[in-house]
Amino acid sequence: MVTGALHLPDTSPGPQDTPLAPSxxxxxxxxxxxxxxxxxxxxxxxxxxxxxxxxxxxxxxxxxxxxxxxxxxxxxxxxxxxxxxxxxxxxxxxxxxxxxxxxxxxxxxxxxxxxxxxxxxxxxxxxxxxxxxxxxxxxxxxxxxxxxxxxxxxxxxxxxxxxxxxxxxxxxxxxxxGGADNVYLAGIWSLMCLCTLAMGRAFHNMFGEMVSLRLHTQQLAQRLRTEMAAAESAQHQAELANRAKTQFFAAASHDLRQPLHALGLFAEALRQRCKDDEVAHLVHSINSSVDALEGLFSELLDITKIDTGGIDIQPEHIPLRGLFERLRLTFEPTAFEKGLSLRFHGARHHVYADPLVVERILRNLISNAIRYTEDGGVLVSCRPRGDHLCLQVWDSGLGILPKEQERIFEEFYQTQSKRPLEPHHRKGLGLGLAIVKRLAKLMDAPLTLRSRVGHGTVFTVLLPVGKAVRAPVADTPPRARTPLTLDRRHIVVVEDEPAVAEGLEILLKGWGATVSAFDTLDAVAAWAAHTQVPPDLLIADYRLPEQRTGIEVIHLMRAHFGAALPVIMVTGSTMSGHETEARSEDFHLLLKPVIPTRLRALIAFKLGQR
Missing domain, CATH: 1.20.140 (Butyryl-CoA Dehydrogenase, subunit A; domain 3)
Incomplete structure (x- = not known):
């Protein structure tokens, strides 16, 4: 009845010649x-x-x-x-x-x-x-x-x-x-029958097209369900791979930081014992390399933590004065060594943002600016723009070609210049600006740049205006600093890595301390049970044998010697959010590899606090 339309099966009652299964x-x-x-x-x-x-x-x-x-x-x-x-x-x-x-x-x-x-x-x-x-x-x-x-x-x-x-x-x-009227009426009935059959054919065609479209829609829906299932499976595999990558970075960070940490400690102990200038220069080079490796680890782990949602934005009102002072203390020696000026303007302002994230952004931008600047200097400024503040880092360095200004925020990409790059320009993995962009996106802070080749670059982060917080009560003016001495100071070290424990013991003894070193929680417990005089400081690794942690060591030691015992926790893992534990358990955290100068400063702070 229909030509070229979808074939419709005959469903009217009647005998079937061959009982075939319906398709x-x-x-x-x-x-x-x-x-x-x-x-x-x-x-x-x-x-x-x-x-x-x-x-x-x-x-x-x-x-x-x-x-x-x-x-x-x-x-x-x-x-x-x-x-x-x-x-x-x-x-x-x-x-x-x-x-x-x-x-x-x-x-x-x-x-x-x-x-x-x-x-x-x-x-x-x-x-x-x-x-x-x-x-x-x-x-x-x-x-x-x-x-x-x-x-x-x-x-x-x-x-x-x-x-x-x-x-x-x-x-x-x-x-x-019979009769003309009846014959005429029969003819009319015949025309009406033909019209009805034509209508039936039209409806048959329409029904066939409707069923064909429905079947096609069902096939598309089934294909879509299959593809969605495949996409969900691929997404699940990607999430598993992402978690595996995160776990790998965490494990690799911990395992690789251990020998670096020991290397830095041995190098510093060697520098203290040797007065030869050439050996001291070699030790300085070793420490610089360890510091550079630590920076690379930090960049890789920052990227991993951002990608896995390991960073929670907790905004607060930040006075820029204290932040600028910390950045000045960190980067002024490096800038001075290269003959650059490092200036800060707008310290009177306050921004409303996550202080750790803002400091990490500025550290990466300032480090990048100093690295690619040979003459002139670097300026960190803050100025108002409407209801926001422009936090900017200016430099008079190499500049960035227009075609590269989008790509510099990609991972592992380093800018190319008409001038050949010096070795210290190529230092690093090219992750600093990628981290900056992702951190700015986490805070919903617009990040822009302007640059002219041969004249310099300015990066701008737009942040909400913060409120001035009540200034803390001024402390007693600090006394003049004296070289750290640990004479008659007793420090307990809990570290299961033999090389790290040995290096730390040699370094602390070189500073004049008495050191008691242990590698397990049971050894510490046995010693504490027979000791009445409390130590001056506890330095403990976070991960210990038999699935024990440095937190258990803290609880044990403070149970024996009092809750005021100062503690420094050292760890090679940066993926577990130890900052929260540090606040709740009242200890300071150092990430391996620990630079000896940082360790000295923190020990002086902890002993002075006590």
Whole structure:
């Protein structure tokens, strides 16, 4: 019936030559056909009931009563059966998947019997009564034929059979009555039949396209579900790989920092014992290399912590004066060594941001500026811009080519210049600016740069204006610093790495301290149980054998010698958030490799505090 459209299976009742299993497309078509016909059944039953009432009332006085009662009884039985069938179908759908073919056969049987009853009415009732009764009968039968087009056209054989039952008996019976009027009326019925068949073909094509589109949509949806499952699996694998990378960096950091830490301690002990200038210069070079490696580790771990969400932004009101002073103390010697000036302007301002993140951003920018500046200097400034403050780092260095100004924020990328780079320019992994960009993004702080090759660069971070905090009570003016001496100071060292423990012991003894070194928690406990005099300081590694930690050592020592015992915790791991533990347990944290000068300064601070 349809050329070029989707093939629709024949679901009308009849013998099957070969009982083949239905294909997925056939099952989908059967599901659609069953849903279509049963969705229209309630309206169709109502229409048939009204047609039955009209026909019975019109022919009540014209058709012999036995015929009329027999036809009415048959119609009533069929109507009740089809209504029960509709209720059963709806209950079956609510209970779960259905056999659409079986329900279609049941519905088609009822439809064929209903069309047959109206065909019988056309043959038996037509020659009874006058023009009004015939017209009413013809309009009733035609209305059912037209009404069946939308939902029967999905099943071609059923549609043709029902249309034949509606039209052919009426056409033949009218023509056989004879007379010009009846022949003319039979011709009109034939045209109406052809029009109805054409409408059925149009609906059949539309239904085929609808089912084809639905099947295509289902295929696309299934493909989308498959691709989404694959994407979710890939995302899960990527997350596992990311966690594995994080764990690798944490383990590698801890394991690689241990020998570096020991190397720095041995080098400093060697420098103290040897007065030869050349050896002192070599020791200085060793310490510089250790410091450089520590910087590389910090950059790699910063990137890892940012990517894994290990940094929580905790904004507060920051006075820039203290921040600028810390940065000055850190970078002024380096700038002085290169013959550069390092200036700070705008220290009176306050910003509202995370102090650690802001300091890390400025440290990376200042370090980068000093590295790539040979003449002139570096300026760190802060000035207002509306409701925000511009925190800027200016330099008079090499400058950045316009085509590279976007790429310099990428990982492992280092700027190229028309001038050849010196070895200290190539120092590092090219992660400093990548870290700056990611940290600025974490704070929602816009980061921009302007640069001219050969004239310098300025980086700008836009931060919210902060409020002035109450100034702390001024302390007693500091006394003049004297070289650190640990004479008559007793320091307990808990370190399971033999090389690190040995280097730390040699260094502390070189500063005049008495050292008690242990490698396990049990050894510390045994010593503390037989010692009455408290030590002056505890230096403990975080990770100890047998899954013990330095926190347990702190608890043990303070339980024996009092809660005021000063503690320095040393660790090679930067991925576990030890800062929170440091605040809660009241100790200071040093990351391996520890630069000896930092260790001396912190020891002096802890002993002075006590």
């Amino acid at each position: 997925p497309d056939d099952r989908a078509l059967a599901q659609d056909s069953a849903r279509l016909v049963y969705r229209q059944t309630s309206a169709a039953l109502m229409g048939h009931f009204l047609g039955f009432v009209v026909t019975t009332l019109v022919y009540w006085e014209h058709v012999p009563r036995p015929w009329l009662w027999a036809w009415s009884a048959a119609f009533a039985l069929l109507w009740v059966a089809r209504f029960v069938n509709l209720l059963s179908y709806e209950r079956a759908v609510r209970q779960g998947p259905i056999d659409a073919q079986r329900w279609l056969r049941s519905w088609n049987t009822g439809a064929l019997i209903g069309a047959s009853l109206w065909s019988v009415a056309a043959v038996l009732f037509y020659h009874h009564g006058g023009h009004f009764e015939r017209t009413a009968l013809m309009l009733t039968v035609y209305s059912f034929a037209i009404g069946a087009v939308p939902y029967m056209s999905s099943q071609p054989r059923l549609f043709l059979a029902c249309m034949g039952l509606y039209f052919i008996p009426m056409i033949v019976h009218t023509a056989l009555l």
